[in-house]
Amino acid sequence: MANAPKESPSIINGRAVKDLVEAKEIRSALVLGQPGGFAVVVRYGSQERAIAAQRSRRVRLWRNLNTAAAYVRDELGMQRFEIDMAEHDPAALDRARPDTAERQRQLREAAEHDAWFRAQVQEALDGIADGTNRLISEEEWEDWFSKKIASLERRAANSGR
Known part of the structure:
Protein backbone atom coordinates (compact mmCIF):
# COMPACT_ATOMS: atom_id res chain seq x y z
CA MET A 1 0.00 0.00 0.00
CA LEU A 93 -5.48 23.31 8.93
CA ASP A 94 -8.41 25.33 7.63
CA ARG A 95 -11.52 23.67 8.95
CA ALA A 96 -13.61 26.81 9.28
CA ARG A 97 -17.03 26.40 7.81
CA PRO A 98 -18.64 29.62 6.65
CA ASP A 99 -22.10 28.39 7.61
CA THR A 100 -21.10 27.62 11.22
CA ALA A 101 -21.32 31.21 12.47
CA GLU A 102 -24.75 31.68 10.92
CA ARG A 103 -25.99 28.33 12.26
CA GLN A 104 -24.70 29.20 15.75
CA ARG A 105 -26.40 32.62 15.59
CA GLN A 106 -29.70 30.99 14.62
CA LEU A 107 -29.39 28.42 17.41
CA ARG A 108 -28.68 31.15 19.94
CA GLU A 109 -31.66 33.21 18.74
CA ALA A 110 -33.91 30.15 18.88
CA ALA A 111 -32.76 29.37 22.42
CA GLU A 112 -33.33 32.98 23.49
CA HIS A 113 -36.82 32.98 21.95
CA ASP A 114 -37.63 29.66 23.59
CA ALA A 115 -36.52 31.01 26.99
CA TRP A 116 -38.59 34.18 26.47
CA PHE A 117 -41.66 32.20 25.38
CA ARG A 118 -41.42 29.82 28.33
CA ALA A 119 -41.09 32.80 30.69
CA GLN A 120 -44.22 34.39 29.17
CA VAL A 121 -46.19 31.18 29.58
CA GLN A 122 -45.00 30.77 33.16
CA GLU A 123 -45.90 34.39 33.93
CA ALA A 124 -49.41 33.82 32.57
CA LEU A 125 -49.80 30.61 34.59
CA ASP A 126 -48.54 32.33 37.73
CA GLY A 127 -50.98 35.19 37.11
CA ILE A 128 -53.87 32.76 36.85
CA ALA A 129 -52.75 31.00 40.02
CA ASP A 130 -52.43 34.21 42.09
CA GLY A 131 -55.49 35.91 40.57
CA THR A 132 -53.75 38.77 38.74
CA ASN A 133 -54.80 37.28 35.40
CA ARG A 134 -58.50 36.59 35.21
CA LEU A 135 -59.99 33.83 33.15
CA ILE A 136 -62.64 34.83 30.64
CA SER A 137 -65.52 32.69 29.52
CA GLU A 138 -65.87 31.38 26.00
CA GLU A 139 -68.90 33.61 25.44
CA GLU A 140 -66.96 36.69 26.56
CA TRP A 141 -64.10 35.75 24.22
CA GLU A 142 -66.45 35.24 21.26
CA ASP A 143 -68.12 38.60 21.96
CA TRP A 144 -64.75 40.40 22.11
CA PHE A 145 -63.51 38.63 18.98
CA SER A 146 -66.69 39.44 17.01
CA LYS A 147 -66.33 43.11 17.92
CA LYS A 148 -62.67 43.05 16.85
CA ILE A 149 -63.52 41.52 13.47
CA ALA A 150 -66.30 44.05 12.93
CA SER A 151 -63.90 46.88 13.77
CA LEU A 152 -61.31 45.57 11.30
CA GLU A 153 -63.94 45.15 8.58
CA ARG A 154 -65.10 48.78 9.11
CA ARG A 155 -61.50 50.02 8.89
CA ALA A 156 -60.93 48.04 5.69
CA ALA A 157 -64.18 49.36 4.16
CA ASN A 158 -63.27 52.95 5.10
CA SER A 159 -59.81 52.64 3.57
CA GLY A 160 -61.36 51.74 0.19
CA ARG A 161 -60.20 48.13 0.00
Whole structure:
Protein backbone atom coordinates (compact mmCIF):
# COMPACT_ATOMS: atom_id res chain seq x y z
CA MET A 1 0.00 0.00 0.00
CA ALA A 2 3.02 2.23 -0.24
CA ASN A 3 1.74 3.60 -3.54
CA ALA A 4 -1.42 5.05 -2.00
CA PRO A 5 -3.18 7.69 -4.05
CA LYS A 6 -1.82 11.17 -3.35
CA GLU A 7 -4.38 13.25 -5.21
CA SER A 8 -8.13 13.02 -4.93
CA PRO A 9 -8.51 9.27 -4.31
CA SER A 10 -11.78 7.50 -5.02
CA ILE A 11 -14.00 7.55 -1.97
CA ILE A 12 -16.26 5.14 -0.12
CA ASN A 13 -18.95 6.07 2.37
CA GLY A 14 -18.77 5.05 6.01
CA ARG A 15 -21.74 2.68 5.82
CA ALA A 16 -20.11 0.73 3.00
CA VAL A 17 -16.87 0.52 4.99
CA LYS A 18 -18.76 -0.86 8.00
CA ASP A 19 -20.40 -3.45 5.77
CA LEU A 20 -16.97 -4.47 4.44
CA VAL A 21 -15.62 -4.68 8.00
CA GLU A 22 -18.53 -6.93 9.05
CA ALA A 23 -17.86 -9.14 6.02
CA LYS A 24 -14.13 -9.16 6.92
CA GLU A 25 -13.26 -7.84 3.46
CA ILE A 26 -10.93 -4.97 4.45
CA ARG A 27 -7.39 -6.18 3.68
CA SER A 28 -5.40 -3.19 4.89
CA ALA A 29 -5.61 0.46 5.85
CA LEU A 30 -3.45 3.51 5.46
CA VAL A 31 -3.62 6.69 7.53
CA LEU A 32 -2.61 9.23 4.94
CA GLY A 33 -1.29 12.63 6.00
CA GLN A 34 -2.96 15.46 4.11
CA PRO A 35 -2.73 19.23 4.32
CA GLY A 36 -4.69 20.00 7.46
CA GLY A 37 -5.37 16.47 8.69
CA PHE A 38 -5.39 12.76 8.05
CA ALA A 39 -7.42 10.64 5.65
CA VAL A 40 -8.01 6.91 6.00
CA VAL A 41 -7.62 4.77 2.88
CA VAL A 42 -8.87 1.19 2.93
CA ARG A 43 -8.02 -1.65 0.58
CA TYR A 44 -10.50 -4.39 -0.20
CA GLY A 45 -10.25 -6.75 -3.13
CA SER A 46 -8.33 -4.83 -5.76
CA GLN A 47 -9.93 -1.52 -4.73
CA GLU A 48 -8.33 1.27 -2.71
CA ARG A 49 -10.63 4.02 -1.47
CA ALA A 50 -10.53 6.92 0.96
CA ILE A 51 -13.33 7.14 3.50
CA ALA A 52 -15.79 9.93 2.72
CA ALA A 53 -17.09 12.51 5.14
CA GLN A 54 -20.72 12.11 6.17
CA ARG A 55 -23.24 13.71 3.85
CA SER A 56 -20.60 14.78 1.35
CA ARG A 57 -18.57 13.44 -1.50
CA ARG A 58 -15.26 14.63 -0.07
CA VAL A 59 -12.53 12.73 1.70
CA ARG A 60 -13.05 12.73 5.46
CA LEU A 61 -10.20 14.39 7.35
CA TRP A 62 -9.41 13.70 10.97
CA ARG A 63 -7.71 16.61 12.74
CA ASN A 64 -4.95 14.55 14.29
CA LEU A 65 -3.17 11.26 13.87
CA ASN A 66 -4.52 9.82 17.14
CA THR A 67 -8.16 10.13 16.14
CA ALA A 68 -7.52 8.71 12.67
CA ALA A 69 -5.57 5.80 14.15
CA ALA A 70 -8.32 5.21 16.74
CA TYR A 71 -10.86 5.03 13.92
CA VAL A 72 -8.81 2.38 12.11
CA ARG A 73 -8.26 0.42 15.30
CA ASP A 74 -11.73 0.71 16.86
CA GLU A 75 -14.08 1.04 13.88
CA LEU A 76 -12.23 -1.04 11.33
CA GLY A 77 -10.87 -3.49 13.89
CA MET A 78 -7.33 -3.34 12.53
CA GLN A 79 -4.42 -3.45 14.97
CA ARG A 80 -1.81 -3.04 12.22
CA PHE A 81 -1.89 -0.41 9.51
CA GLU A 82 0.42 1.96 7.66
CA ILE A 83 0.95 5.67 8.20
CA ASP A 84 2.15 7.94 5.40
CA MET A 85 3.14 11.43 6.60
CA ALA A 86 4.66 12.63 3.30
CA GLU A 87 1.82 15.01 2.39
CA HIS A 88 0.91 16.07 5.94
CA ASP A 89 1.02 19.82 6.57
CA PRO A 90 -0.34 20.80 10.00
CA ALA A 91 -0.12 24.49 9.09
CA ALA A 92 -2.73 24.00 6.39
CA LEU A 93 -5.48 23.31 8.93
CA ASP A 94 -8.41 25.33 7.63
CA ARG A 95 -11.52 23.67 8.95
CA ALA A 96 -13.61 26.81 9.28
CA ARG A 97 -17.03 26.40 7.81
CA PRO A 98 -18.64 29.62 6.65
CA ASP A 99 -22.10 28.39 7.61
CA THR A 100 -21.10 27.62 11.22
CA ALA A 101 -21.32 31.21 12.47
CA GLU A 102 -24.75 31.68 10.92
CA ARG A 103 -25.99 28.33 12.26
CA GLN A 104 -24.70 29.20 15.75
CA ARG A 105 -26.40 32.62 15.59
CA GLN A 106 -29.70 30.99 14.62
CA LEU A 107 -29.39 28.42 17.41
CA ARG A 108 -28.68 31.15 19.94
CA GLU A 109 -31.66 33.21 18.74
CA ALA A 110 -33.91 30.15 18.88
CA ALA A 111 -32.76 29.37 22.42
CA GLU A 112 -33.33 32.98 23.49
CA HIS A 113 -36.82 32.98 21.95
CA ASP A 114 -37.63 29.66 23.59
CA ALA A 115 -36.52 31.01 26.99
CA TRP A 116 -38.59 34.18 26.47
CA PHE A 117 -41.66 32.20 25.38
CA ARG A 118 -41.42 29.82 28.33
CA ALA A 119 -41.09 32.80 30.69
CA GLN A 120 -44.22 34.39 29.17
CA VAL A 121 -46.19 31.18 29.58
CA GLN A 122 -45.00 30.77 33.16
CA GLU A 123 -45.90 34.39 33.93
CA ALA A 124 -49.41 33.82 32.57
CA LEU A 125 -49.80 30.61 34.59
CA ASP A 126 -48.54 32.33 37.73
CA GLY A 127 -50.98 35.19 37.11
CA ILE A 128 -53.87 32.76 36.85
CA ALA A 129 -52.75 31.00 40.02
CA ASP A 130 -52.43 34.21 42.09
CA GLY A 131 -55.49 35.91 40.57
CA THR A 132 -53.75 38.77 38.74
CA ASN A 133 -54.80 37.28 35.40
CA ARG A 134 -58.50 36.59 35.21
CA LEU A 135 -59.99 33.83 33.15
CA ILE A 136 -62.64 34.83 30.64
CA SER A 137 -65.52 32.69 29.52
CA GLU A 138 -65.87 31.38 26.00
CA GLU A 139 -68.90 33.61 25.44
CA GLU A 140 -66.96 36.69 26.56
CA TRP A 141 -64.10 35.75 24.22
CA GLU A 142 -66.45 35.24 21.26
CA ASP A 143 -68.12 38.60 21.96
CA TRP A 144 -64.75 40.40 22.11
CA PHE A 145 -63.51 38.63 18.98
CA SER A 146 -66.69 39.44 17.01
CA LYS A 147 -66.33 43.11 17.92
CA LYS A 148 -62.67 43.05 16.85
CA ILE A 149 -63.52 41.52 13.47
CA ALA A 150 -66.30 44.05 12.93
CA SER A 151 -63.90 46.88 13.77
CA LEU A 152 -61.31 45.57 11.30
CA GLU A 153 -63.94 45.15 8.58
CA ARG A 154 -65.10 48.78 9.11
CA ARG A 155 -61.50 50.02 8.89
CA ALA A 156 -60.93 48.04 5.69
CA ALA A 157 -64.18 49.36 4.16
CA ASN A 158 -63.27 52.95 5.10
CA SER A 159 -59.81 52.64 3.57
CA GLY A 160 -61.36 51.74 0.19
CA ARG A 161 -60.20 48.13 0.00
